[in-house]
Amino acid sequence: MIEIVSASRCVTCDVCIAVCPTNVFELGPGGIPVIARQGDCQTCFMCEAHCPADALFVAPFTHPAPADSPLRDEAHLAASGLLGSYRREIGWGRGRKPGARLAVGPELGRARITSAALP
Ligand code: SF4
Ligand code: SF4
Numbered sequence: 001m002i003e004i005v006s007a008s009r010c011v012t013c014d015v016c017i018a019v020c021p022t023n024v025f026e027l028g029p030g031g032i033p034v035i036a037r038q039g040d041c042q043t044c045f046m047c048e049a050h051c052p053a054d055a056l057f058v059a060p061f062t063h064p065a066p067a068d069s070p071l072r073d074e075a076h077l078a079a080s081g082l083l084g085s086y087r088r089e090i091g092w093g094r095g096r097k098p099g100a101r102l103a104v105g106p107e108l109g110r111a112r113i114t115s116a117a118l119p
Contacts, residue, residue, distance in 0.1 A: 001041040002048075002058050003065055003072050006083060007032050009055035016047035016056060038064055045086045052093070054084020 002024055005016075012031035024041050028034035041058075048056040057077050065071040077083040090099040 001038055001043055001061055001064050002035055002056065004057040004074050004077060004083065005033055005035060006053075006055040006057075006074055006078070009053045009083070011053045011055075013052060015050045015052065019046045019050045021046065048084060048086040049090060049092055051084060051087060054087060054093075057083050058086060 005025075007030075010032045014027070014031070014033070017025045017027065017033055021044065022037070022040040022042055024035060024037050025033040025047075026036035043058060043060065043062055045058050048058045057071070057074075059065045059069075059071045070076040071082075074083070081088075087093055088096065091097050091101070092099075
């Protein structure tokens with residue numbers, strides 16, 4: 001579930017509000033989104049993936065993290081590199097390598113295609 005909107009990182013682009021399929025966010029003071037309906041979060045990670053400022057953190061749980069969880073501690077998430085890490089891992093953002101380039105899968109190179117086409 002969405003746990004953190006970092007006010008210090010947010011650039012008020014409103015992209016997270018636009019991409020959230022369940023309307024979790026509301027526009028807050030200064031244009032910074034607030035988590036208004038956390039219970040509606042589907043843990044789809046789309047907001048974190050789209051945030052250009054790595055200002056969001058979605059915990060990989062279907063329920064809110066406990067109140068004392070470090071996953072609700074922005075300073076901890078920033079220091080540990082977890083804030084915005086989903087976007088980084090999939091390679092979205094300037095200068096990052098697209099995650100699809102790193103995916104493990106069957107060889108799809110020219111040699112394989114050529115050999116499969118031979119009688
Ligand atoms: S994880 Fe998905 S459902 Fe949850 S706030 Fe982000 S975009 Fe909305
Ligand atoms: S997508 Fe990121 S930078 Fe844009 S409004 Fe949401 S939290 Fe702020």
